[in-house]
Amino acid sequence: MRQETVENYLKTIYNLSSNNSAVVVNQQLANKLSISPASVTEGLRKLHELKYVVYEKSYGTRLTTAGAKLALSIVRRHRIWETYLAKELGFGWDEVHEIAEELEHIKNDKLINKLSTILGNPMFDPHGDPIPDAKGKIKKSNFIKLSEAKTKSNYKLMGVTDHSVAFLKFLEKHQLIIGANIEVKGIEEFDNTIVLICNKKEVTISSKAAECMIVETV
């Protein structure tokens, strides 16, 4: 199996299993990887042979220790590059993901660690996602989705889980940048729309958008 293929599978499995439960469903994987479910079945069998995942047919998939280690290192590369592109090379928040998708496959630890050092070994990328350290350790935090926030509480925007250009532009428009302070003014019971105050301005957030916003309790 090509190294890049392995990496894309493991990274995607990692991303899917960190959000939801620890077991990944084939169809989601097929979706994220933009390949057919049939191909996913085939790929998972190979990854199982390579001992990167435990794959039980018609049940689900889970990363092994080795698989998680590799996945974490890809995630690290991706997020370090995103941060470097944004902070050092002046790329926009909405541009870095796409380029990092390619850069993440360059395998040279010295390079990544160099970039990390230059950046001051950051623990979060420009999207607010945590960056694993060289050993694969991730800074734990009390982050929640904005959709889980409580009325009349204060939060700080720390990241997003949707990296689409449309969504990032929406955030930008309302000055919802990483680190922005947010006060939840009210939650509409009917459709879970959230009204919040950011920079003294009122912004209405759909439940769909709130699902994608990671905030920290202040």
Add this chain to the structure above:
Amino acid sequence: MRQETVENYLKTIYNLSSNNSAVVVNQQLANKLSISPASVTEGLRKLHELKYVVYEKSYGTRLTTAGAKLALSIVRRHRIWETYLAKELGFGWDEVHEIAEELEHIKNDKLINKLSTILGNPMFDPHGDPIPDAKGKIKKSNFIKLSEAKTKSNYKLMGVTDHSVAFLKFLEKHQLIIGANIEVKGIEEFDNTIVLICNKKEVTISSKAAECMIVETV
């Protein structure tokens, strides 16, 4: 044909045809690409179909305008990355080539132009090879191989055509760094060994090594 495969073929054809004549021999290509001559034949047929080369069987291969354009852009990416790795990220002269081999395939003009700007749009990479500008133009120069140098003349070391670690270490040992002033003291008729003076020290260079050293007439 995969984009990376196309790029590796074109880059290699470019490198081979700039040194010698404009027509490339299959076996050399096979060698540089580390694949069999049979595979080269196959690859060239595809590149011909794609209109990147003119390939006439049992005769040779030459880049088309489109092929040369693509080749130049890969060469640019490669050399910009090498320069960036060396100058901005502190990598050694002997380390950058290998990493750039991977980085050169990341296709994002904005990224390369950004790096180029940061570097001050250099016209030569850390090996002394010319860097094509964004339009593919290469700075012409009166560079020659050291093996073509004349006795009692003065030169400046501008680059190398062999990027092996062994060779680069050899150069380093004798302080033969890019920009070093060289005086050719004598050329041994018997085996074309060159004796030169660099930093007031005498260094003997084999004809093989001299073949790989690019110097500028001073």
Add this chain to the structure above:
DNA sequence: ATTATCTTTTAGGTATACCAAAATTAATAA
């Protein structure tokens, strides 16, 4: 000009990473 040598091409074959369609298995609803 003919042989010997070296290069290139053809022929036939492998492994990878995909696919669509059919068959199976699991989940859900009646």
Add this chain to the structure above:
DNA sequence: TTATTAATTTTGGTATACCTAAAAGATAAT
């Protein structure tokens, strides 16, 4: 529990990028 629906896997097949070994073509040497 059985039928319906949905997810997964199997089957059979494609294209790419390689390979080795044999055949054909070009080059050089006698």
